[in-house]
Amino acid sequence: MTVMPPPRRALWKSIAATLSDEIAQGHYTQGARLPTEAELASRFGVNRHTVRHALTDLADRGLTHSRRGAGVYVTARPTEYAIGRRVRFHQNLAASGQTASRQVLRLETRPCDPREAEALALSAGAPVHVYEGLSLADGAPLAMFRSIFPADRLPGLRAHLSETQSITQALAREGVSDYTRASTRLTAKAANPILALHLRIPDGAPVLRTVSINLDLQGRPVEYGHAWFAGDRITLTVTPE
Amino acid sequence: MTVMPPPRRALWKSIAATLSDEIAQGHYTQGARLPTEAELASRFGVNRHTVRHALTDLADRGLTHSRRGAGVYVTARPTEYAIGRRVRFHQNLAASGQTASRQVLRLETRPCDPREAEALALSAGAPVHVYEGLSLADGAPLAMFRSIFPADRLPGLRAHLSETQSITQALAREGVSDYTRASTRLTAKAANPILALHLRIPDGAPVLRTVSINLDLQGRPVEYGHAWFAGDRITLTVTPE
DNA sequence: TCTACACACTTGTCTAGTTGTATAGGAATT
DNA sequence: AATTCCTATACAACTAGACAAGTGTGTAGA
Incomplete structure (x- = not known):
């Protein structure tokens, strides 16, 4: 659990940081499904919307992507690469x-x-x-x-x-x-x-x-x-x- | 602020539009059987229910009809398809x-x-x-x-x-x-x-x-x-x- | 040859769960 | 007073899985 410093950081930012950290640490690996928004909301003791705010941030940063009805998944980030004109994928x-x-x-x-x-x-x-x-x-x-x-x-x-x-x-x-x-x-x-x-x-x-x-x-x-x-x-x- | 793409279209509408287009272009001709709902679901990467929603729309518009246990069949004939030879840069x-x-x-x-x-x-x-x-x-x-x-x-x-x-x-x-x-x-x-x-x-x-x-x-x-x-x-x- | 049956496959229906979006409002900060 | 942050509620869109109902085909048996 993260500490709340006096100049209070926005709740959703802490949550985003925590989740992003856990992804970085390999808690959730590429392609893995995160807990549902409801579960996360209960875990952090906040409203589902606050969790959604954090998840939106993660998605904007390309860390996760969501599928309606299915869940939120950790994005597998392919390294950039080049395809030459000799086209053989x-x-x-x-x-x-x-x-x-x-x-x-x-x-x-x-x-x-x-x-x-x-x-x-x-x-x-x-x-x-x-x-x-x-x-x-x-x-x-x-x-x-x-x-x-x-x-x-x-x-x-x-x-x-x-x-x-x-x-x-x-x-x-x-x-x-x-x-x-x-x-x-x-x-x-x-x-x-x-x-x-x-x-x-x-x-x-x-x-x-x-x-x-x-x-x-x-x-x-x-x-x-x-x-x-x-x-x-x-x-x-x-x-x- | 993130970019606001044009009015979001529901998934099932896109699927219905795609299939209707393919029927209009003669890819599936009158009397032909469409791929099964499961196959279409896999092709479009969605749940079978979403495909069914699209198929219901096509049936409502009279383009197709289905027979339980048999499949979905095309009732419409392909409309004339004109290629507009656009001027391209x-x-x-x-x-x-x-x-x-x-x-x-x-x-x-x-x-x-x-x-x-x-x-x-x-x-x-x-x-x-x-x-x-x-x-x-x-x-x-x-x-x-x-x-x-x-x-x-x-x-x-x-x-x-x-x-x-x-x-x-x-x-x-x-x-x-x-x-x-x-x-x-x-x-x-x-x-x-x-x-x-x-x-x-x-x-x-x-x-x-x-x-x-x-x-x-x-x-x-x-x-x-x-x-x-x-x-x-x-x-x-x-x-x- | 015909029948009966089993079986795989397809569409139809139902229940439950999850994300997306909209609206409204309270509390703290500026 | 305005804005930001968060809560609360409701509903829409889509997924997931299970099962019922109907079709088509192959096969064993008479």
Whole structure:
């Protein structure tokens, strides 16, 4: 318990300091759930709102994040790292000592829409595979991605993706031994609620979106990709060759 | 005070909007079965009840109907989907610094800070020129930039910049006939009030920031540049040489 | 071949718990 | 008098888990 010095510090600040301390000391480890607001309020002998004030401070400082209905969690802070123009997600992360993984959110085949048709040079309504998921570094979500593949040319791709989860490997099994990036477009966006939930960032926080097209060795488009990166967790590095 | 993002949308509304959009675009056609509630919950990262709330909305609007034990089916046909071919401001990264017009905000010489010293390979406190301004296209501010130049190697640069406003020309007059971009780092940020004012965007709106280093032909750094692009007004295109 | 049954899976419903937000007001400080 | 800090209450939004009800499929048995 902290001592109250005469020039009284605000209650919520003491509580925030205490909790922040306990997180720093490893009392609550990364990804762990804190006690509920009600429990904390009872522990510190204050109103729930006062606890909320302290928790808001922790969240603002990036120490925690909350999920309505679920609880308050200790944020796993991924170290900043760079992705080169040679775009191979896993290799880059491995180089910086982090373990990369993917979480599949969606894997299905459906007719394409006009935009996808144009990007992949397909006729309207041709079938495409949709591969959507999260890219994680040491368990913390870094980016959400969606890749669109022409299904006619790569009939078995979906099965391969569900096994390996690696795009490069899955494409290789379908006979696309290598592919190169034709273009990357970048824009800054505000996160919508769903995206914010997945990336565990506040609603409306800035997000870096990339839209890319990859070609096979014959110059035909094989992937139309979107990715949304948590703005404050990532720095993309573009290096000439 | 934290930034107030646009009116918060409930999670289930975002999900309903997303699904309704995908039906409209023909991703799920008439008679098709949607993924199960559990799958959708996993895809959107929410509880099944939240998905059900969204599905109830779709059913109320007549887009879908469900059969207990069987699944949820699409009743609506895809509406015509028109791609509005928007005019976009494409800015090539390699050719940055060639916008239509500039407005100078600051032009001064001062000792460098540690970060600048490192970027430009200078000794601590060495003098640098600071060139700060706005890039305009058709009168609308596209980006704010700040360029740092080593003052010792380019003593007359400031005078040249105040005359031409063109970085390339000013450098040429100082004997740097050409320069190449060594690296560009990109990240998404929220606009602070000053930046928002300059770019004429709402406070906290997403902004695309680039940090770059340019080298002369001998490989020595001659410019350390920052730029902040209004996220919704620009798309940066990165094309391999 | 047909039937009956088991079983996995899906939607429907219920209860309980947790965070988010709004409103109102008392007490201490400035 | 105004502001800040904290309490108090109520409700909305979402999660969590459990179970009931209905569907689709495979299988064993007659």
